[in-house]
Amino acid sequence: MSVPRLVVWTCPVWIVLLGRLAAQPTTTMCSASDNNDRQVSLLEETHSTLQSIDRRLQEQIERQTSLIKETNSMLMSIGKTLQDQNEGVKCRQTNDENRTCYKFVLSKVIRSKARAYCQGFRNGGDLVSIESENEQIFLAELILETKHDCPMVYTSGREVKRGAWVWEATGRPFNYTAWSVDPPEPDNSGGICYIWNHIRVKGWMTWDDWNDYEKACFICELP
Numbered sequence: 001m002s003v004p005r006l007v008v009w010t011c012p013v014w015i016v017l018l019g020r021l022a023a024q025p026t027t028t029m030c031s032a033s034d035n036n037d038r039q040v041s042l043l044e045e046t047h048s049t050l051q052s053i054d055r056r057l058q059e060q061i062e063r064q065t066s067l068i069k070e071t072n073s074m075l076m077s078i079g080k081t082l083q084d085q086n087e088g089v090k091c092r093q094t095n096d097e098n099r100t101c102y103k104f105v106l107s108k109v110i111r112s113k114a115r116a117y118c119q120g121f122r123n124g125g126d127l128v129s130i131e132s133e134n135e136q137i138f139l140a141e142l143i144l145e146t147k148h149d150c151p152m153v154y155t156s157g158r159e160v161k162r163g164a165w166v167w168e169a170t171g172r173p174f175n176y177t178a179w180s181v182d183p184p185e186p187d188n189s190g191g192i193c194y195i196w197n198h199i200r201v202k203g204w205m206t207w208d209d210w211n212d213y214e215k216a217c218f219i220c221e222l223p
C-alpha cells in the first residue's frame with residue numbers, strides 16, 4: 001500500500017521533471033540556431049563594411065595614381081621646355097595639338113653634314129619639311145628674329161626627278177609650296193630646296209632650288 005501512495009503523491013513532480021527534460025533539447029537547439037544567425041549576420045555586415053572600405057581605398061588609389069601621372073607629365077613638360085630653351089630649340093603647337101620643334105643652326109655646312117647633325121641632335125630629328133603656310137610663317141619668323149648671316153637655309157626638300165619634289169625627312173611629296181615668284185623658282189639650278197633668306201632679292205624668305213654641296217645654314221625639325 002505504501003508504494004502506490006508514494007507514486008501518487010509524487011506524480012505531479014515527475015510530470016514536471018519529465019516535461020522539463022522533454023523541453024530541454026528543443027531550447028538548446030533554438031539558442032544555437034539564434035547564435036548562428038547572429039554570427040552569420042555579423043559576418044555579412046563585416047563583409048559589407050570591408051567591401052565598402054575596399055571600394056573607397058581603390059578610389060583613393062585611382063585618384064592618387066591619376067594625380068601622380070598628371071604631375072609627372074607636367075614635370076616632363078617643364079623639363080622638356082627647359083631643355084629646349086638651353087639648346088636653342090623653338091616649338092609651336094600644330095593644328096592637331098602636336099608639338100613640333102625647330103633648331104636653326106647657324107653653322108654653314110654641306111647638306112649631308114647638316115642632315116647628319118639634325119638626325120644626331122635628337123632621336124627622330126631631320127632637316128625641316130615645310131608642309132603648311134603656318135609652318136612657313138613660323139620658320140620665316142624664326143629666321144627673322146635670329147641674328148645671323150645665312151642667305152640660304154637648307155630644308156629636307158629634294159627633287160627626285162625633274163619637277164617631282166619630296167621632303168626627304170618624311171618621304172612625302174610637296175603639297176604646300178612657297179617657291180619664289182620674282183624671280184621665278186625653281187629654275188633648275190639644283191635639286192635641293194632652300195629657304196631663300198636674302199633681303200635684297202624680291203623672293204626673300206621664299207624657296208629656291210640649288211645644290212647640296214654648297215655650304216649653308218640649316219633648320220632641324222625635331223619631335
Ligand SMILES: [Ca+2]
Pocket residue numbers: 128129130131135221
Ligand atoms: Ca614640318
Ligand SMILES: [Ca+2]
Pocket residue numbers: 185186187188189190208209210
Ligand atoms: Ca634656283
